[in-house]
Amino acid sequence: MQCPYCGGDAAVLDSRTTSEGVRRRRNCSNCKRRFTTYEKVAAPAIKVVKRSGKTEPFSAEKLIKILLRVSRDRPGVGEEEATRLARNVEAQLIDAGAKNISSSKLATMVLDLLRDMDRLSYDRLAANYMNESGMLRTTPGASASEGQLGLFVGEAKGGQTTKKTD
Ligand SMILES: [Zn+2]
Numbered sequence: 001m002q003c004p005y006c007g008g009d010a011a012v013l014d015s016r017t018t019s020e021g022v023r024r025r026r027n028c029s030n031c032k033r034r035f036t037t038y039e040k041v042a043a044p045a046i047k048v049v050k051r052s053g054k055t056e057p058f059s060a061e062k063l064i065k066i067l068l069r070v071s072r073d074r075p076g077v078g079e080e081e082a083t084r085l086a087r088n089v090e091a092q093l094i095d096a097g098a099k100n101i102s103s104s105k106l107a108t109m110v111l112d113l114l115r116d117m118d119r120l121s122y123d124r125l126a127a128n129y130m131n132e133s134g135m136l137r138t139t140p141g142a143s144a145s146e147g148q149l150g151l152f153v154g155e156a157k158g159g160q161t162t163k164k165t166d
Contacts, residue, residue, distance in 0.1 A: 003028035004035060046093050050103045058093065058101070060086040063110065070128065071121035077114075085113050 003010040008030025015024040022039040046058040063086040064079070071077035089109050093101060107129050115122040 001026060001037070003031060003033065005033050006031040010035070046090075046098055047100050048103050048106055049100050055100070058090070058106070060090045063089065066125075067110075067114070067121070070124040071118055074118050074121050076118040077121050081117060085110070085117065088113060 001010050001012075002008070003026075006028060008028050010026040010028040013025040013027050013034070015022055017023075024037045024039070025034065026037060027034050047055040048058050049055050060083075064082045067077065067082035067085060068079065071082070089106070092109065111122060111126055111129070114125055
């Protein structure tokens with residue numbers, strides 16, 4: 001690596017892996033200055049395949065938001081828990097070497113973890129998911145929050161087209 005001060009050749013003195021990435025201390029062979037570099041661990045891009053066949057990158061942040069939404073009044077699921085769950089899912093995907101995951105499989109993974117965390121949040125997410133993916137036709141007005149779980153579902157409504165034929 002080039003020294004940021006003189007452009008000389010900088011050797012690695014030591015490196016340490018942290019949760020944030022790899023931290024390396026370097027020493028320039030030319031000007032003898034020392035500096036530290038950080039290399040972020042880049043999470044491999046995992047794509048979520050929606051029911052429509054479209055894909056979008058898996059986003060732990062998005063998942064955290066969804067979790068916080070379904071569990072907003074639940075004391076057992078706060079930001080910390082939601083983050084842990086989302087990171088857990090992400091880690092499982094990375095460990096499995098997955099490049100793609102279907103939205104339904106992802107939902108199953110999330111729901112499995114959420115069930116152990118908070119039953120009511122689980123019920124809400126499950127209902128929401130089934131509602132949006134068209135597995136369940138709920139009664140009108142029953143908190144239909146269309147598109148709320150964008151991560152898990154396809155576009156807009158489950159293939160229903162309303163045609164005006166008159
Ligand atoms: Zn230098």
